[in-house]
Amino acid sequence: MTDTVDKKDYSATLALPQTEFPMRAGLPQKEPEIVARWQQMGLYKKLRASAAGREKFVLHDGPPYANGNIHIGHALNKILKDVITRSFQMRGFDSNYVPGWDCHGLPIEWKIEEKYREKGKDKNEVPINEFRKECREFASGWIKVQSEEFKRLGIEGDFDNPYTTMNFHAEARIAGELLKIAKSGQLYRGSKPIMWSVVERTALAEAEVEYHEVESDAIWVKFPVVAEGWGQSPEGSYPSMAAAFAAAKKLEADLVGASVVIWTTTPWTIPGNRAISFSSKIEYGLYEVTAAANDFGPQPGEKLVFADQLASGAFAKAKLEYKKITGIPPELLSIMTCDHPLKGLAGGYEFAVPLIDGDHVTDDAGTGFVHTAPGHGREDFDAWMDFVGKLLKQFSNKEIERSRDFHFDADLECFVFTGKPFHTKIPFTVDDAGFYTEDAPGFGPSAEGGAARVMDDNGKKGDANERVIKALIAANNLFARGRIKHDYPHSWRSKKPVIFRNTPQWFVYMDKELGDGTTLRSRALGAIDDTRFVPAAGQNRLRAMIEGRPDWVLSRQRAWGVPICVFADEAGEVLQDDTVNARILEAFEVEGADAWFADGAKERFLEGVADQDRWTQVRDILDVWFDSGCTHTFTLEDRPDLKWPADVYLEGSDQHRGWFHSSLLESCATRGRAPYNAVITHGFTMAEDGRKMSKSIGNTIAPQDVMAQSGADILRLWVMNTDYWEDQRLGKTIIQTNVDAYRKIRNTIRWMLGTLAHDHGEEIAYDTLPELEKLMLHRLSELDQLVRDAYDAFEFKKITRALTDFANVELSAFYFDIRKDALYCDAPSSPRRRAALFVIRKLFDSLVLWFAPMMPFTTEEAWLSRNPAAESVHLEQFPIVPAAWRNDAIEAKWAKVRKVRSVVTGALEVERKDKRIGSSLEAAPVVHIGDAELLAALNGLDLAEICITSAITMVGDEGPADAFRLSEVAQVSVEPTLATGTKCARSWRITDDVGSDPQYPDVSARDAAALRELGVTV
Template identity: 45%
Template sequence: MTGSENSKPGAPAGQKNTAADGYRDTVFLPKTSFPMRGNLPKREPELLARWAALDVDGKIRDAAEGRPLFVLHDGPPYANGHLHIGHALNKILKDVINRSHRMSGYAVHYVPGWDCHGLPIEWKVEEEFRKAKRDKDSIPVLQFRGECRAWAGRWLDVQMGEFQRLGVQGEWSHRYSTMDYSSEAAIAEEIGRFLLNGSLYRGLRPVMWSPVEKTALAEAEIEYHDHTSTTIYVAFPFVKDPTPDHGLDGVSAVIWTTTPWTIPANRAIAFNPEITYAVVRVDETGPEALLAPGAKILVADSLIETVCRDSGVLAHHVLCTMPGSALAGTVAAHPLRGQGYDFDVPLLAAEFVTADAGTGLVHIAPSHGEDDFAVGRANGIEVPELVADDGKYFDRVPLFGGTHVFKAAEPVCEALTGAMERSIADGSAPAGLVSRSSIVHSYPHSWRSRKPIIYRATPQWFIAMDDGNHIRDKALTALDDVTFVPAQSRNRLTSMVAGRPDWCISRQRAWGVPIAVFVHKETGEVLRDPEVMQRIVDVFRDESADAWYDSDPSRFLGNAYEAADYEQVFDVVDVWFESGSTHAFVLGQPGLRFPADLYLEGSDQHRGWFQSSLLESVGTRGVAPYKTLVTNGFVMDEAGRKMSKSLGNVIAPQDVNDTLGADILRLWVMNSDTSEDLRIGKEILRQQGELYRRLRNTLRWLLGALDGFTPEEAVPYEDLPELEKWVLHRLTEFGRLISDAVETHEWVGVYPALHGFCTTDLSAFYFDVRKDTIYCDGADSLKRRAARTVLDHLHRCLTIWLAPVLVFTADDAWTARFGEETSVHLQAFPKLPDAWHDAALGERWVTLRAVRRIITTEIETARRSGNIGSSLQAAIDLPVFEDQAGLVAGVDWAELAIVSQAELSVIPATVPVPESAAGGVDVALPCGLPMVTVAPGEKCDRCWRVLPEVGTNAAYATLCLRCADVVEKGLTCAPVSE
């Protein structure tokens, strides 16, 4: 940096000028109340209290009157536990964007929100009941819902405090939550919109189901883990062939599956008309084989070798081949025929069937797979309900009643093995288990219970994607007008919307907003009456959704309907529908608007909140609820691993606040590429602490060097030296960089660039060059006044530009100069004059600084060799090429290189300069290598420059003429000592 406040120009940091104590008090040394150490864990809570006492939030709201709006709608975090580092990343990003827009002249009313319903909270409350040895099912539903409401309320308050501790500014007293009475009413009203426009329907189809939690799950509630599954080949004997010359008599179709438990639900086999199939005769088998010699099976021609190897077939013969289209109209028997499975199994064409693995024939269980269901529905196949909500077969299921599906592999294999043995004994076509094995593969799990899930056909409530409301098509069209940051994230959301099934919005739980509809008991028709719906909404608004559970149905149905004729639905709505509809009850508030300018969440929300918000809004309003989507990545540890308590690599934001300070965490966010996955750990945070220290030291030196500065001292732009104009030019470049980031929401690289400006352009260059002027020139010196004029601009710009990120430090750096009754957070980004931007000047100083690097490199070489001590003991002779002398003219090279004396020598020929001399900057150098010698003369006791003129003023025999004049005229920072 620039040395301590006790350092003189050229002195090592912290070293006193003991040889010149008589002139010490005549030097303008930096002085500021802004401490070197931030002590952020202690200081930040004090600043939060000060802002509350000043009512900074109220002043921000008052200042917003009449300004254009910027609306960032908050995706609600889940009110269930302390904040994790992902919460901190997301909320800090939002806060930086909100603050920067506010300081750019927008009215920003940020309303934080919380998601408060759903299974995770139920899960926690049930845990409390289990600990107290209470049966959850024995608790009255309203009491249970009350416990859930209280749990969510407690954590909402905890998280609110933790967000505020991070320095996040928002309208906390107006926060929203999905469990507010008004929110529950609005959610019910949004369900009603789909009810009334016809897109809400009840149907039987497979959904992702958690047997542990006994409810349907959304795709966003699924994560994938390795899982070991039993795999089986199963033979289904043909019983009908409309074209006998195909040779399928006595042949069995063989399928392969990783879910043996779905065999009882089999109702068809799928083939691909484009695949070539073969009838294969088994000639020889190994000792463990279940097939007998002479057995005939049908598989894809390209998979014969694989199937035979896996089935223990040592020799085989292909009897014939046929196109898949020849299988149309054929029918097989279930392998467990005669044991309660006495139905036909038709072979059906399906394009999704491939010959990449398995047998080229796919077992179809319409109750337990989306493709299976689609094939079954297209062909009028039964969709049986065989599995209960706890994952066990219903008692009525032959052979397997009461067995849990995840324990069904053994009994299913045992039954199929018996079937195969019987088919061999009676000489019929193979029927049953051909072979079994196991496979480790990625399998869907519930992210809450971490247990595997199943696809299970149950009656659920759906929102249609492709009915007369055309939600899918409208959503894809709406996305054409949405800006994505980063741009490539567009493909992810559009592909998900294009390929998603109808939206299952029902959950079989107690804590949530009920799907408040009525179904006629006899006809099964859903009641679609706007007056009934409005009565429900009105009651919910006054009494909460609890009213659905403790009111007589006639209260909602009114006199037009007989309550006894209707079933009241008690499924609750998917929490993704709830959060997806928050635009309906948040963006209509004063100071906000629909659609929002921005939604900003993690990349997982393309299948979560981004998508549910889009579908909900398009389905009810025809437009997207946002203009721009910004996506941030996930947070990993320093090794790139997912954080987990078992690995001991969790970084909690509360711990960072308590040890380093929230500003360090905020700086980490803005120094990262937030569009990708981020890494964090102790070493990374230590590095951020070092970056913070440099920024803080920059602000501290500015404050110290500006001590006593008044507006009357300022110098007009046209009278500034060229170096000062260059600094102001650089400020305009950063002003434009920040302005662009505000408009595009692309902040990656902005604050690292600002840090580089502070450390490289300012601390290591401009401050270093101007220290002599600021410390030693007289108070009336034009150059000193000019430098302090620029320092004034630098302090204001840097403090305000850093304020959205270093919210605590920047305010401290502001009030250290302007007083405790103000705040940097009430300031606007500076509007810098266009005249300050001078591209030609910027290019010139790129060259001049490259020349300076050549000089300082040679000085360092001379210092290491022992020819000189400090750079102020040096004199330089810089050879300048004759045709380029103008590039280095008009510059005080002694001052710029921080040497005592400098001369330029014009040389006629080009002298090669090492490529490394310019410090890696690609510029054409206008000079050769300088000559460094010991400066002639004596050292000035005040400024330490070595000059022949020292001692020529007899009254001040140890001073140079500049210092003697300043001291003599009393133009120093303090009275001259006697």
């Protein structure tokens, strides 16, 4: 076919890019259309069908809470998971993503209670299973909302069949895991101080609290020393303790009337005091007050015991002058006892308060003595139990209660002067509502004015502190008081402070021998060693938490969740009956955990048990972390499309104490190993200025807003461009930076699509390719290895940076720039043009496929634009890059070529800036190359084509002094001369052969040949 054109306008004869792929992405409008298409075509099912029979790769989803719209943390988390699963799917694996939701527990229950309170409705008057039904419906509604929000982010997974912890089968499996632990003897009922929410009336785990600064009462309290009786001889002969006895006898007179001083920020715990802890590594002294300028407290002549390092600060706080009498050796402290500072109040506190050596005591702050209330703190509890445990090896509990003699305890390796009976039982001084009990004489229900309260239902401070302080003043045992700001645990749901209180709960032993020489702790630590952590620091963090954690408290005093479905007697022994357990699990499978709370449940489950009256049905529910810690059982084990253990768990770094932690413990308790092979953690998203995002500050960024304004692919690109394992920042400027980066990537893809409109899919033999094309294929080979390795290492930023730099620097600014002339102007049969189209096709396929997990919408749009008959880019595999494309020699040679080119383009930029040329095609520079290796590298190459000039002359010398040079490229200089000849009306190159073909008098010979092949006449 012959076309006739106006010889002044040859644009119609150029093979310019042609594409309907728009420059403006319009992602907010386009992406929902793509989501709808994926759902309509059943992309998820097609992915599963295409991967059938492949090796499985499983990333197990940590379940978010089903109680609100997703936030930026959800978006970060799900995008990372989606990129991982897509990248493995496109590399030959069956990478199935099954989303899940955590549905039980206080956050949802709290929402229903709030609704009740608004209506003036009492939760306790509603049948428990009706209440649980409302919780279930609430969670179901939010699962639907969050599912759609996750899909809008481009997340692909089995949203039609997710896992939920409230599914009946899941509840049965959770209950089954508990019963396994109970049967193995790891479950026990105990009494320990735990974090308790007065507001929510439930125990809390460490993972359920957050720390906020509060201002608390601080008091210094005197514990009068009991010094009588030290003159008696000890029982038996213990030469190793002679120093302690001698010290006691020597200082007996000095210590008469002295007091040991402690410091605490929880005055309300004083009624629970049972000991004073000291450290044998600290130096202590006996001090005397010489002058006082205060309204209450010590007066001249009083003697007080302090850590030497802290004495001056304490005396200054109480406005006292003092002098040191003598040092107090630790041997003496170890046999010392004190009176309780509330002795005599309401006839209570008539027991000895021993001093016990504790590793947790320091002289950084306070007095060097630690008030020890074993019912109100873990360290206090551990120190007290260790002390009492050693005593119990020597005596029965009753003997300790009545013993008043002075004796040496061989296990303790110290003298013990009881003076008054020890009370080894830890008191329950505070109830679940924060009121004192009768275990706190003078402050409980029978006290004048009724029971004092630590905290009210709104989380506000009660009257307990003030009443205790007044009682200490009345007893002349308050040394000083003040206020202090410090971090204190709060419930992350109610945002109210918690208290530490001793209460019966259900625990799992951490250190009980399990019959195979292991304990739960040792199993978990071994599993940590066998797990890959990304970043590696996560391993040490989780290890430290497991090494130091107490027994696992499982019980919560709530209504919505899986119950601790055991029967126990008064002593805490659990009924072990396989028939009963099977009956429970069968009921849960059909009716869910509601079966446990139904009328007649006890009789139903204990049918046939001979001594039913002995057993009490436990009504506590399981900690929700136990629920989520069991997800590996009813998801990974029970679904044939998944596998156990998971290849990867990925969550925020806070989950070292949450989901990673509970999953590890549950699996180690029942299976002896972790349910995962690798753990990946990400940080948290901060505002652009580095501050924490806060609604009150107004600096939050909602993913819904970013998607509405810029698109999900922009949000995904931001995630890919972050060091996600650290805290990231997000704000308008950062979003715009990613918009700009995205635009460059999109324009590169768009140009390739337009250019490939002229491609006919011709395969070109590698050996026939020009060097420049071989260089680009070599770079693809390098990038293929980098991309695959980085996806394996979960280093996504490395991929985006490499691909973006490649697209911008090596393609747009180098390869494409050079080849545009050949692509647009060469004849269709040109080997150079055909080779370039072949390589651009490979470049397009590779870049789009490599970017597909990261930017699923844009790559889908581009792929379908190029391949209209295709179903989806996400059903494709990463490109196969032949090993033969790797060519280090060509890369080394072209590194030299590009050095020379950089000097030429630098020189032309100066000419353009000074307006001596408008386009580089107006130039014909002289290039002086004094380096023989550089000159040899250019042999056989068209440097004018590479530098996009009309001509270039190369000279093998150093060049004139005034020639253009770049300091980083030695022995290369450029004289920027103008091209001579005539400007081609078609390609705009200035050459001497314009008009050499009389049929096409205003174009070069090359362009004339192309026009003739195209059948164009003028």
